[in-house]
Amino acid sequence: MVYLQKTDSELVQQTTFTLEETCHRFQVIRLWEQPTETFLQTPGLLPFAVLSNTGNKVNTLQEVATAIDNIPDKQMQSSLAASAFILAGLVLEKEVIQRLLRRDIMRESVTYQLLVEEGREEGRKEGRKEGREEGREEAVQLVAVNMLKEGMSIEFVAKVTGLTFEQVQQLQATNSGD
Incomplete structure (x- = not known):
């Protein structure tokens, strides 16, 4: 031992x-x-x-x-x-x-090569996960913006998208000039 x-x-x-x-x-x-x-x-x-x-x-x-x-x-x-x-x-x-x-x-x-490859694979997985999350967030925001453009209320947009009231307000303020 x-x-x-x-x-x-x-x-x-x-x-x-x-x-x-x-x-x-x-x-x-x-x-x-x-x-x-x-x-x-x-x-x-x-x-x-x-x-x-x-x-x-x-x-x-x-x-x-x-x-x-x-x-x-x-x-x-x-x-x-x-x-x-x-x-x-x-x-x-x-x-x-x-x-x-x-x-x-x-x-x-x-x-060393094995450890490096494991690190790279973890990085790839984490990157894919973050990318999917960012993509989902962008898609939800795009839907919210489109709903606001169609004249739907902030409360309704928040309820449907799962965004907070404040987030929807921010999206409305940011995209009001489009």
């Missing part, structure tokens, strides 16, 4: 799990208790270094960034940078992380 962040939960001390007649024993690794050097010596562990027992997380992330920059394999570089970015987000502010880790390297990471 590996715990990434310091917690007061009693579970971080638990090394056994018993269910009916089965008992499982396991080792618990609390990253905040592990020496930072352990993570800085092995490329695959670099992203975890900032979560280790370090006195200065910013300096540790700088060391991680430098170590990642020195890895010759660009694909490994991008994957490690993306992982380091995500894990550092558990303990550091995003501005610090962005300043220290090169985003251009991360762009090649499958994880």
Whole structure:
């Protein structure tokens, strides 16, 4: 069992799990208790270094960034940078992380690309939703304006369109010169 962040939960001390007649024993690794050097010596562990027992997380992330920059394999570089970015987000502010880790390297990471694509899709959905809402509002306003032009009362237009009395008055004032 590996715990990434310091917690007061009693579970971080638990090394056994018993269910009916089965008992499982396991080792618990609390990253905040592990020496930072352990993570800085092995490329695959670099992203975890900032979560280790370090006195200065910013300096540790700088060391991680430098170590990642020195890895010759660009694909490994991008994957490690993306992982380091995500894990550092558990303990550091995003501005610090962005300043220290090169985003251009991360762009090649499958994880980074997936997150970007998810963000784009959310943006598209939100944009379509906002567009539909704006279109509905414009259509209701157009109907209200046309009803006013036909001489219908403000009260009737408000009742039929669902607009407030004040909104219909505003539409009447805005479109009275047409």
